[in-house]
Structures are given as structure tokens and as C-alpha cells.
Amino acid sequence: EDKVVQSPLSLVVHEGDTVTLNCSYEVTNFRSLLWYKQEKKAPTFLFMLTSSGIEKKSGRLSSILDKKELSSILNITATQTGDSAIYLCAVETNRDDKIIFGKGTRLHILP
């Protein structure tokens, strides 16, 4: 059974700290791994990682895909209160465009 597991489930840190969120997966026909940030209702897209693009960076956020370990990390440096959200990891497969989501990491940044 395909699955995506995120850790930790929740995390509380102080503003300015650096955090690392983890995502591991077991899927057949892996195509890509995606990270989303969810603050209110709909998640917003952050990164997509594939075999040809295993490292992405945008401002204080960066992500790496480890295809050997079947995992990915999302790093946020110099955290701000606006980074407080649920961070979702999802894996796309080549089988019927199926996407499997992890349960998310709830990140709370204290001022």
C-alpha cells in the first residue's frame, strides 16, 4: 500500500530558529514529491522535487529529495510567525496521476 509519512506531527519553535520537516514515502511508480503550506483552507504549492530536480530553494525555504532513502526534508531558516502553518508532503505516481498525502506537520512559531 502506498503511503507518505511526515514527522514530526507538530512542532513549536521560537522566531528566528531553523526547522527541518521530514517526509518519507513508500510508493510504486514514483514521479515527484511536492511540498505545500496550508494556512487557512486550500494548501499553496511550495516545491516540486523529481529525479532531475532533487534540490529546490526559495528564500528561507529549501527542500531536498533523497531518492535512495525515499525521503525529503523541508528546511525553513530564520523562522517568522508568518511561517506558522501546516506543511503537507505529497507524492505523485505515474499510475493514473495518483497523489498520496502525508498527514502534515503543524508548525507554530512563537514571537
Add this chain to the structure above:
Amino acid sequence: GAGVSQSPSNKVTEKGKDVELRCDPISGHTALYWYRQSLGQGLEFLIYFQGNSAPDKSGLPSDRFSAERTGGSVSTLTIQRTQQEDSAVYLCAIPRGAGYNEQFFGPGTRLTVL
């Protein structure tokens, strides 16, 4: 997002009533998903449509939930005899398009069952 619209944006209903949620994706996407997110929970898969294949209904939590997709475009999620635990944000999603940063999720419908 520009790729998927949902209606209504918010819905408040009384326990026991039926509700219908609508998802209207841009044309050309054969796959469509429904998810829900309850307070404090992760994203929960409900149902998946792919072209003319039988939908994957494995995530529907009870037989009070049903969904259909007419003409390969608009989809409706129906919840009969709503219960308070049905309160959640219901999200419709389509696979990303040609650009990987194309928005994937609809804006969601927040359902509150009193």
C-alpha cells in the same frame, strides 16, 4: 485558484440536512480528487475520479457520502443526513498542469454542521 473553483465557499447547515458541494475544474483534466480537512486533522482522501474508469471511493467515510462527476468536468460531493463530525473544509483538486507551479487545489468549501 484559477484552475479549480468550488462553491459554496462556506456552508452552514443543521444536523440531519443534506448538502451538496460543487467543484468546477478547468477543462482537460481527466483526474479529480475530493479531500477534506477536519479541525486538527491531516488531509483526508475521499474519492478520486480518473476519466471513464470507476471512481476510487475507498476514502468515503460512510454511505452518507457520495460523489459524481458529470461529463468529465463538474463534480458534486453530496453528504446526506449531515452530522456534526462532517464539519470540515472540503477540497477539490486536479493534477498540476503543464507548469508545475500551477495551482492544484480549489479554494475549498468550509462546511459547518450545527
